[in-house]
Amino acid sequence: MSPLAAEIAIIKARASHIRQIAGRMRQADRDEVFAASGRSPLSGLSFSYRHSSLAWTALFDGRPEVMWGVGDINILTGIGAPWLLGTDAVEKNFRSFLKISRNWPAQLLSRYGLLRNFVDARNAISLRWLEWLGFQLFEPVEINGHSFRLFEMQTAPKSGETNV
Template sequence: MSPLAAEICIVTARPGHIRAIAERMRAADRAEIFAASGRSPLSALSFSYRHSSHVWTALFDGRPEVMWGVGDLNILTGIGAPWLLGTDAVDKNVHGFLRISRHWPSQLLGRYRLLRNLVDARNTISIRWLEWLGFRLSDPVEINGHPFHLFEMGDADV
């Protein structure tokens, strides 16, 4: 590990992590949240935390920097909605972030048959990461006047 690389630790998310991340959220994530829901970062993270069956936080050098989880879209058919919101620490520690995130989809597919959500078409870094993870992205659709891609992984015949 290089001297500039952060030590990254994954923990079960706690309510205290929400404000720490929301106050320093990446501009692209802020824009995506607002375009999709009109929510503030604090409101969006709080909502996602409360409505997800599984939520984790990545601590970079002990500081909450990324929170992600999956909400149940349809528990009868096993469809989950993965989400991730973070700070600029992700971009500053991209190799460490890629290393810790590479197995997330396969771990989630052990619990869900299909993972599905939307990503803002302007959020190019997140789109590249989703494609790197192996998600399929649809052509953009308009939501609240902004282009979004549906992204999916798993059994699309659910």
């Protein structure tokens, strides 16, 4: 981490951020996008952005470094697929990133009852971050010949309800 932490601002994601982030995407995210879909960083980030109901960009010192969002898996049952792709700035400013990301799941769970997606089993930093956020991680499964782990989080049942 640099001596002075980056100033981070969260804004609504824009298509103009995609090329800037994709061109500098961290290697673990590049590998995950390719393993999951066979897509390039640009194509993968564009696809995720276009298929999201909500998406944001984190600007580090005014520069787009991270984009994340959530796509609808099933709007009737309230299931969303959260995703995040970024540059090495996330790791260089990890303390600041942890602070700004701490409440993201709660914000998404105000709209979705269940958040669910897969993460590349090789992506150790993302796995630790997801656990830190409170996601449950499941045993690896094979997708396109690569090992991925399902992660999910759900809202607590309301009084008198049970989760199935």
